[in-house]
Every structure is written in C-alpha cells, then in structure tokens.
Amino acid sequence: MALSTQPYKGARDFFPEEKRLQKYMFGTLRKVVESYGYEEYDAPILEPLDMYLAKSGDEIVNDQTYTFEDRGGRRVAIRPEMTPTVSRMVASKRQELGYPVRWYSIPNLWRYERPQRGRLREHWQLNVDIFGLEDMKAEMELIQVADSILKNFGATHDMYTIKVNSRKLMDFIMHDYLKLTPVQMHMVSKLIDRMHKMPSETFEAEAEAIFTPSQREAGAFNKLVGLLKIKQIHHLPEVIRESEPAKELKRLIDMLKDARVPNVAFDITVMRGFDYYTGIVFEMFDNHPDNNRAMMGGGRYDGLVGLFGVEPVPTVGFGWGDVTLQNFLEGHSLLPNLRPETDVYVVLIGDVYGKAQKVIDELREMGARVAVDLSDRKPDKQIKAAVKKGIHYAMFIGEKELKDEQYEVKNLITGASETHSASRIVSIVTDYRGSNDDL
C-alpha cells in the first residue's frame, strides 16, 4: 500500500511559498526585537517532563502535552511552551549574565489539541523575555516591542488593542474584597480565563457554583459579576481602585499613552492561562471582526527561575504565535507580494552545458541567484518550468551567445526580451528583487 502524502495530523508542511511567508514574518520579528537589544537563543525541542509539572498549569501538562518515556526510562515532553526552558537557561548561568538580560527565540511548540482555526497542534512562537527588572519599565518595554512589531508590519493602532490586567489586582479582589479561599480563587481564575469561550449564562452558573451559600448571601457572587463588567480602572470600587496593584496598572497605561501607544486598555477579564504569572499580564487583541482574539500574551513571572535552585530573578515575557500573527496580517491586508528567491532561470540551447559553466559561475559571483534548467528539453518547455516557479526572468545561453558574450534576457511577466552582457543582466535581475512594483 502506498504511503500517505499528508503531514502528521494538525501539523503543517511549509512548501516554498509558505516558507517564504514565514521567513518574511520571522525576519521582521527579528529585526524589531533586535532593535531593542534582544539576543536570540534556542534550546532542544525535548525537555524533561518534570519541568512543566512544576508551574505550567494542570490542563496544559496533563491534557495537552506530548509526553513519552525514552529508552533510558526518562519522562520526556515535546515542549508545549518556551517559558520554563528560558528560565532553566537563565538559571544555569545565573551568576555570569549581565542584567537586564534580554533574550528572544522563535521555537516550534507542540500541544495535543483538536485542530481548529488558529489552534493547530504545532506552531512557532516568538518569545521575548527580559530578566532582572522589578520595575514596571520591564512590562512597559515589552509592550512597546510588541507595538513596534505591528507598526513594522504596517499596522495602525486602530487595528488592535493592548489589554492589560494584574494578577496581584485579581488576588486582591478575590482574597481581600470577595474573601474567597485559595482553592476558590484558583477556580474563579481558571473560569475567567475561559469566560469568552462560553455563553455568559454558562459562565455565571459555573461561577455561582464556586461560591458558598453564605458568600452568596453576603453578595460576593453579585459583586464579582458586577466587577467583571467594569471597563475602566476609575470605575472600580474605591477600595480596589486605591490598592497598589490598581495604581500600578493605571501608571503603566499612562506611561504607554505618553510613549505614543494610545490603544491600551484595562481589561479585568485578562487572566492568561499559565499558573506562573505573578503581576501584570497583557494581551494584544486583533480588532478585526472575523478574528477577534488574542494574538500575543504575556506578563510578569518572578518565581520561575528560582525553581531551578538559584536565587529568583524578576522576569517579564510574552509569546506570540505565527498562526495568529498571520491571521492578523491577512485580515488587515498587510501581507506583501513575496517574490521567489531565484532571480533568473537559465535556458540552455543545444549541448553547451560544459561551456556555459563559466558564465553561470560569474552570474552567481556577481550576486545573482541562478537556477539552470538541466533537462535538455526544448526551450519553451524549460520556460514553462520557470513560469510555474514564478521566476521573473529567463536567460538564454547557446553557442552564439557564448561566442558574443551577449545573452537574451526575457521578462516572463511582460514577455519583453533584451540582449545584454552578463554583468548588465545581473543588475537587471537583482534590481527587480529589491523593487516593490509588481508588473
């Protein structure tokens, strides 16, 4: 029986066209984060499973992570997220690094979930982290980085919203204001994290069930429902509004507005799924009506590095998946027309393969990316292959051309032909590479 040509379920093949788009997206991401002084790192896709059991959150580890036992009996995970890995790496060089440490990576991550739009089993995710700063300038910088990324892709501030909240604020609300127990706090947090994925009646029924009758009688449940509808920090009850976490959030929003990031808003329902967050959390929301969801999410997690047996390091980081980014760019028509990597397709006329080597080498040495049709087919069949590949120019090399050192170069889009020296042809075909007009 023939083998299937399909990739593994929920995962993607990247044919050259798709890879080209990925390279464009990742190239822009790298350029922007490096402009803020971030350095790239990487790590193995397999990690000891224990690392995730510590802090990632139960659902992610138990239900969604690829795990297996290796031949040496070790429990191994295919990494579902990068945060534990980068914390491990910082911990391993805790003393040697110059702080603040600014690191980024674009790892491939795997989760065992039912494939659906924007939620495959694998994706690539930009991870940007800053280590060593307790001050809110760290959160501020990361949100600026994310904002700069979209700006560099050509987005404007009306296309997305940055939503901020604070785990400390939510703890204050749940513990000090609503008087919930730690177990109830955890349950309510998890429920709020999922609230936009369910009808509001379902949410309210499930939330109500978490409260004890006496808590309900004391009005705690109604207070929660009311709080979750508040859209502005200054509409919060005074005792909450005047708490340190609320004031910190307000300061962050004001600082961002001063730094030309106006589309930032308080959102009390932003929780982030991971258990390890300890302070401010944030998400970037796509405002497109067809794609109204978080693209990027992150926050402060001051406790993770310390799990590796070293002194803790205050940390803020975010993750941004390639699928949600691509959906955003497509939805807002921000993807450019990407051109194939090959500048010119050489059509050999007659038996000139050996003799043509020299000029072909020269084309490459002068900087052109040259594919040679080695099939010995008729020229029109060779040109058809170039057209299929989307290559813009064909160049013809036969006995006469080699003798004259003048070659016909044909624009495969317009059909126009000209005859030039090899060096002139290199400048024609490489000029096109850089230009932005599509004929």
Place this chain on the structure above:
Amino acid sequence: MALSTQPYKGARDFFPEEKRLQKYMFGTLRKVVESYGYEEYDAPILEPLDMYLAKSGDEIVNDQTYTFEDRGGRRVAIRPEMTPTVSRMVASKRQELGYPVRWYSIPNLWRYERPQRGRLREHWQLNVDIFGLEDMKAEMELIQVADSILKNFGATHDMYTIKVNSRKLMDFIMHDYLKLTPVQMHMVSKLIDRMHKMPSETFEAEAEAIFTPSQREAGAFNKLVGLLKIKQIHHLPEVIRESEPAKELKRLIDMLKDARVPNVAFDITVMRGFDYYTGIVFEMFDNHPDNNRAMMGGGRYDGLVGLFGVEPVPTVGFGWGDVTLQNFLEGHSLLPNLRPETDVYVVLIGDVYGKAQKVIDELREMGARVAVDLSDRKPDKQIKAAVKKGIHYAMFIGEKELKDEQYEVKNLITGASETHSASRIVSIVTDYRGSNDDL
C-alpha cells in the same frame, strides 16, 4: 527539590553566543544554496512512523529513532532524517511542480544514540535535493553546491576531499563479479559502510564469515579484499572498469575537474547507510588529522517519491550536519569573530527614562540596535553589564545631554569617549557592525 538546569541528555542549549554562530553558519548555507536556485521548505518534526519503516534502513528505525504512540493511537516518530519527508512533499504535489525542483531545508533531526563528539542526539542538517533529473548533471550540481559552500566559508581545496562511489557499481561487483546472493550483498554493503569504524582484522573476519566455503575457494573473498584497497578507477579489473556504472563515475570525476573541483576522488568504501540510494553516492571528507571523517553525504535515490503512490521522480540529495560543519570550520580556523547583535548600550543618568524615550526611538528608527539599561543603578554598574554582554559602545543620556542634543558615546574596548549628535552616533555604531577589524 530544585529542577535541573541541564538540557535533555545529548541535546544542546544555544545561548546567544552559540546561536550567533549558528546564524552565521546557516546564513552562509542559505546564501550559497539560493544562489543555485534552491528554495527553502520545512515540515513538522513529527511524522508517521510508517514512513521510515519503508526505506530508511533497519538500524536507523529500530535502534535509533524516537518513536511513541500518540493519544489517538497513531505511531509517531520524531524525524531522524529529512529525505522521506521531502519525498512525501514532492509526491503530494507531483503534478503541479515545475521540474527540476530544487528544494532545501535546515531541519532539526533526532536520533537515539550514545552522545559522543560530533554525534549528539539531535542536530540541524542542511538538506539539498534536486528532483526530476535522470542525468548525472544533477549529481554534478549538488557536488558543486557543496564545494561552493566551503569556498564561501573561506576553505581551500586542500582542506577536504570529495569521495564518490556508485551503488550500481557495487551491485555489479557483488552480483556479477563476486556472484553473491542478495542477502550476502546487503550484509557486505552494511559491513563496508562500517569498515572505517573497526580494526581491519575485525572487518576481514566478519566479511569472510559472510562468504560460503565454496565462494571462498573460488577466490571471491580475496577478490573483495583486494578490490577494497583500490584507489583509482583505472586500477579496477577490466571487466569492472568497463562496466557502465564505472564509466559513469569516471565521467562525473572528469566533469568536476573541468568545473574547477579538483579534490574529488573515487572511494570504493563509500556506501552511505541508507537503503534507499540507487546510484552515485558521495561524501565530503574533512582532511584535518583530528577530524578525519565525513561531513556531508548524499547520492541518488530514484525510488522514494514513488513509494507515496505517484509515478517515481529521479532524485539526488545530500545532508550536512551542523556539528560536523562547525568542527570543520573550527579545525581549519575559519570561524570569524562574531559580534553581538546590539550596537549600543544606553546608560541613563538620573530620572530621565520618560524624557529619553524620544531620542531612543529615533536611534532605532535610524537603524541602530539599542539596549537601554533600565536598572537605575550607578553608571559604572550599567557599563559593567554592557561589557559582560560584549557590546562595543555605551551612550550616556542625562538631563544635560537631552537639552544639548549631544551625547557622550564611549568605546568600551578602547575606553575612548566622544560627544556627538544622535544621528552621528548611529553611523558610528552601525559602521562598526559591518567592519572586520577587531580592536
């Protein structure tokens, strides 16, 4: 108990320094293969296990591949090699592609083996493949690509040797000349593939045991031992020398010499481990005495695409691991001094964070990669962090500097300071990025 900071056994963390080296190596690989018209593709690291059972070779699948059953009961492998994957992808678009198809990728591959120098459990491997050519020009081009890669890294032809052989020639020798059975042929092939990893006495004893007494009496075993010592095609017995596969090999070597690749040699012991090769096979050997081993290997495999239920496509490809490439470049002192991605480290003097945002934004917009020390430490502590990171320049921003729009920029290697406008500083720090002299 604290979690371990070590990566998974036999796998590597890439801290920014190591990642920088990888980016340099991969960037050079991409530049060269794209200059030959190859387009990049990629695919999931998980593949159905069945795909490897078909043709990769028993040892690789049974003993060396990471396999597990997923939650849906599917048998999955972490890919040990890329060739079956790229064959699957070509098969899935068999009719739509323009031939010859030239594709490359730099996938991460995993094998379960005892970690040792140059043989980790994971590596990255450049895979370059050309589909659709029966003619030997395909092998020719791939060897030229490999040769151009080393040339672009600054290597000279005395540093390495390209060894070529032919599966068809070996089949002719074993079947027609030595009269071995198919089972014996397979055993002898596998043994020759491992012969340089064992003492010659062990090899000869194991080889002799494969022959029957009557074959040994007829001199077949002695003939094999004699043949394996031959270094030149024209020293082979006439009946072998005059066979089609031998003449084809000779033609390839001559063509390569004509095309300025003189360091190519026939090597009858080059077999390549995979079962799927069908014609010419080749390896690139590092001539460095401390690292005398194959870096790159490949050959023709005409049968693999056809396993996916489509008409077969003649194919030649090679794989080249990052570890062996790095060993080569280190052994021959070909690695340049790589500079950190960050051009300048901004030291804030006093409480100027908010006011300094504008000039820092401008530095980035003008193309500089700028890290800002947000720690509020004393300037000398901030500079220490920059030195730890290997950043070449520090720039000081305080009240006075902001008022004058003139900033002190300090070369952290020489200690020299100058005062300039922001735009002048951008050109100083970005000029350094491109220059090659290390102070």
